[in-house]
Amino acid sequence: MAGAGGDKPFAKASPSPLSRVLRISQLDAFELDGALEQLVWSQFTQCFQHFKPGLLTPVEPELKALLQLLLWRFTVYSNSATVGQSLLNIRYKNALIPGHKYLPMSRPQKFWFALLTVGEKWLRERSHSLFLNHPVESNARMARKILRILTALTKVASLVNFLLFLQRGTYPTITERLLGVQPVFRGPQGPRDINFQFLNRELLWHGFAEFLIFLMPLINMWKLKASVTALFSPLKDLRGTEGSDETHLTECAICEEWPTMPHSAGCKHVFCYYCLKSHMIADICFTCPKCGIQTGMIEPVRLHVGTELHQS
Secondary structure, three states, X not given: OHHHHHHHHHHHHOOOOOXXXXXXXXXXXXXXXXXXXXXXXXXXXXXXXXXXXXXXXHHXXXXXXXHHHHHHHHOHHHHOOXXXXXXXXXXXXXXXXXOOOOOOXXXXXXXXXXXXXXXXXXXXXXXXXXXXXXXXXXXXXXXXXXHHHHHHHHHHXXXXXXXXXXXXXXXXXXXXXXXXXXXXXXXXXXXXXXOOHHHHHHHHHHHHHHHHHHHHHHOOHHHHHHHHHHHHHHHHHHOOOOOHHXXXXXXXXXXXXXXXXXXXXXXXXXXXXXXXXXXXXXXXXXXXXXXXXXXXXXXXXXXXXXXXXXXX
């Protein structure tokens, strides 16, 4: 008896297969459907990437409609559910017939669903080229004007329908409202155990990344590198040989290559002109990376084979 009594609250807590689907789940299904259509189209266009550019442009609306009809055939027509709904354990129910038993979409509903979704997208993309090369006073121009008015009215109706959806939680699109189809769960939904460990870790790393993005521009990397180099340069001087003075004159203190347009800046080391100038522009208080002396006036240096230093 105790076990039976303990099962009752759980049975009441779990929604039935015909319970309403959350608003966010219905919107997520639309997002997944749109992402799948883009993925299929991108994969299809990659098959023609080595052909003449613009080969698919004249028939692009028709090809998109064909691919969407292909998806409709193996999703809505077969299972009464789109791909996004299948991933979220949702399917369409025929809401025109009242009752607690699940009834799939009828065949006319499926065909009208394809016409109102795929056909509407095709007409919207193809309408511009259909009425392009016609005289101003022709019937085609009048038809295009009427189509624009109908499109505007449809957008207004879609906005009103979406506001009703946010209030009541049913029929997010006009197509579903006109056809009388409503998404329901495929099976009972158990309690959701939400673990915030991953979310907390993502928030922590996101905050740390934002802190680094804010901090890095405030750090003078040139000066930091020069300070570290100057810190270890006395150790090199203690281990230096008798030819260390010649090394000071035959290599740039920054790039450690033979100095191009050699210049000095107040110490015994020689620099390439562009190395020294770029570092001084980047850091006003630039110090020699070898000895740590703050640089002063830039003066050209003449180097001879005997490594004699002559200030000009």
